[in-house]
Amino acid sequence: MSEPVPYRRTFVRLLGFLRPFRTSLIVSIVLAAGSQLAQIAILLLTGRVIDEAIRPRDRGALTLFVGAILVLGLVKALLMVGRRFISGRQALGVEFDLRGVLYAHLLRLSFGFYDRHQTGQLMSRATIDLQAVRFFLGYSLIFFAQHVLTIVGVTAVMFWLEWRLALAALAITPLIVLLAYRYSHVSHPVLREVQQRLADVTTVAEENVVGVHVVKSFAQERQEQEKFERRSDAVFAASVHANRQRALYVPLLAFVPLLAQAAVLLVGGRMVVSGSLSVGDFFTFNLLVVLLVLPLRQLGILIGQGQRATASGERIFEVLDEVEEVRDRPGARPLSGGEGRIRFEGVDFGYGPGRPVLEGIDLELAAGRTVALIGHTGSGKTTLASLVPRFYDVTAGRVTVDGVDVRDLRLQSLRGSIGIVAQDPFLFSATVRENIAFGALEITDDEVEQAARLAQAHAFIEELPEGYETVIGERGITLSGGQRQRLAIARALIVNPRILILDDATASVDATTEARIRVGFREAMQGRTTLIIAHRLSTIALADELVVLDRGRIAGRGTHEELLATNAVYREIHDHGLLEQELAERLEATA
Numbered sequence: 001m002s003e004p005v006p007y008r009r010t011f012v013r014l015l016g017f018l019r020p021f022r023t024s025l026i027v028s029i030v031l032a033a034g035s036q037l038a039q040i041a042i043l044l045l046t047g048r049v050i051d052e053a054i055r056p057r058d059r060g061a062l063t064l065f066v067g068a069i070l071v072l073g074l075v076k077a078l079l080m081v082g083r084r085f086i087s088g089r090q091a092l093g094v095e096f097d098l099r100g101v102l103y104a105h106l107l108r109l110s111f112g113f114y115d116r117h118q119t120g121q122l123m124s125r126a127t128i129d130l131q132a133v134r135f136f137l138g139y140s141l142i143f144f145a146q147h148v149l150t151i152v153g154v155t156a157v158m159f160w161l162e163w164r165l166a167l168a169a170l171a172i173t174p175l176i177v178l179l180a181y182r183y184s185h186v187s188h189p190v191l192r193e194v195q196q197r198l199a200d201v202t203t204v205a206e207e208n209v210v211g212v213h214v215v216k217s218f219a220q221e222r223q224e225q226e227k228f229e230r231r232s233d234a235v236f237a238a239s240v241h242a243n244r245q246r247a248l249y250v251p252l253l254a255f256v257p258l259l260a261q262a263a264v265l266l267v268g269g270r271m272v273v274s275g276s277l278s279v280g281d282f283f284t285f286n287l288l289v290v291l292l293v294l295p296l297r298q299l300g301i302l303i304g305q306g307q308r309a310t311a312s313g314e315r316i317f318e319v320l321d322e323v324e325e326v327r328d329r330p331g332a333r334p335l336s337g338g339e340g341r342i343r344f345e346g347v348d349f350g351y352g353p354g355r356p357v358l359e360g361i362d363l364e365l366a367a368g369r370t371v372a373l374i375g376h377t378g379s380g381k382t383t384l385a386s387l388v389p390r391f392y393d394v395t396a397g398r399v400t401v402d403g404v405d406v407r408d409l410r411l412q413s414l415r416g417s418i419g420i421v422a423q424d425p426f427l428f429s430a431t432v433r434e435n436i437a438f439g440a441l442e443i444t445d446d447e448v449e450q451a452a453r454l455a456q457a458h459a460f461i462e463e464l465p466e467g468y469e470t471v472i473g474e475r476g477i478t479l480s481g482g483q484r485q486r487l488a489i490a491r492a493l494i495v496n497p498r499i500l501i502l503d504d505a506t507a508s509v510d511a512t513t514e515a516r517i518r519v520g521f522r523e524a525m526q527g528r529t530t531l532i533i534a535h536r537l538s539t540i541a542l543a544d545e546l547v548v549l550d551r552g553r554i555a556g557r558g559t560h561e562e563l564l565a566t567n568a569v570y571r572e573i574h575d576h577g578l579l580e581q582e583l584a585e586r587l588e589a590t591a
Helices: 004-054 059-108 111-116 119-161 163-170 173-210 212-217 221-274 279-320 381-386 411-416 432-439 445-454 458-462 481-493 511-525 560-566 568-590
Strands: 342-350 356-365 370-375 396-401 418-421 499-503 529-533 545-550 553-558
Touching: 004 059, 004 119, 004 279, 059 119, 059 279, 119 163, 119 173, 119 279, 163 221, 163 279, 173 221, 173 279, 221 279, 342 381, 356 381, 356 553, 370 381, 370 568, 381 499, 381 529, 411 418, 418 481, 432 445, 432 481, 445 458, 445 481, 481 511, 499 511, 545 560, 545 568, 553 560, 553 568, 560 568
Parallel strands: 370 529, 370 545, 418 499, 499 529
Antiparallel strands: 342 356, 342 396, 545 553
16 A cells, blocks of 8 residues: 555656646647637537527527537637647657656766666666656646546536536546546556566567577577567566456446436436426537546546556656766866876775675876786776776775876766777777767867777778778677777777776787787877786786786786796786697697
């Protein structure tokens, strides 16, 4: 029984998106009310036609009444056109605003949020859920207001015509209200479950489209199809449950108003026979009951749409209510001039309570130096590097750049001073030029080409069909691994960063490609503080100094020769690297 409280809160928050459209909402409701008043007037004139034109056989009055009915019909049509035009624009405006708010918030959320949520779930909120909210706020809410006004107007006219007959017609109203309330109460959790299951289907579909190469490589089409069908079955089961409720309540909400119609026919018919009610008023009364039945029948449908929209709204607000874990502090300032000196002072970090990843890290990287982070998988290398651009905040200690705590710097300024090349760089489905210039607001073609030359990418770009204007496929799928890496290096260099982070950037390429990329790295590292995360000995050789991490702690620091002589962890990693290198050379020799 605690469900109605968050339901009402969510509903009120959804109405908040109508605030910029208050005028159009009011105008739409006024136009809707006007069209319904015109309809009621037409029904009243129809009764008058019987009593004052047809029965007296007055052709002039008949012509006059018919003309008035046609005019009212034209007015009603014009009012409906205006209402539909305004409400349609309002619906699209609500969708536009809500989508913009949701997308902007998603961009601001920190890496930790995306670590916890699936892409398909987020896409479902931004599409299916948003459409449900848009339809309700743009259309259903106006229909609801229109129906309420119709019920009020028809009821008033009924009491004006014959209060006793009006009481007979409206006697079933409490039962309709009770059914509508009960339907709204039981349908909300079920419709929310439907939305969640739809999101699960979206997640599976998104993963298989993005990972189609992996699916086909391992011949897992049937297994993935079965997984999709299981999720679809869950949607089907939840939808059947929701449809079962609808099948019960909507017909009841449609049948109960017919009792009012039967009561009017019975009581009104006797009143006509007794002479206390004219035939015209009896006819008008029946038309009014018919007009009243439609809004009462629509209550169930509109309540269901409201419940679906509220369930979708809850899922959207779950995202909007997520706190930006990493954001600018009050008074944060831009990163001033400096050479890129980095310090880790007593740094602890964990991705969650009881899950420490780094402990007691004290490390200084001198400006302009190249330092390689070495360690076994899971030792915390990438995590340590991700603290510099403040992708995550430390749980203890602090990280400084040129003497300033990164938490006291504006994120845009900090990250604009750092170039990052990941192991699997993401490229957009855009031109080569647009991908390289992604991080720079205003950049010339010459600067793009210069960055590409530094990254040893210019030669292969010139060989592409359209050169720098070649549109590459989604995620850079039309390029080789080495080409993607060199474009990523160029993209990192285009912002002229003072700090460069190379996160295992050559792990997925062959030795020949790696040699070309290393040439690009040497050019890129000139005059920049560089942090290299690497496993290959050839990449480690680029560093001036090595730092060994073991289980989240610094296990050693020094040159290659010093660590090889004194550090067991590094010696193990080095010897393993030699074995891999020898094996690769043997395979190459026998190929």
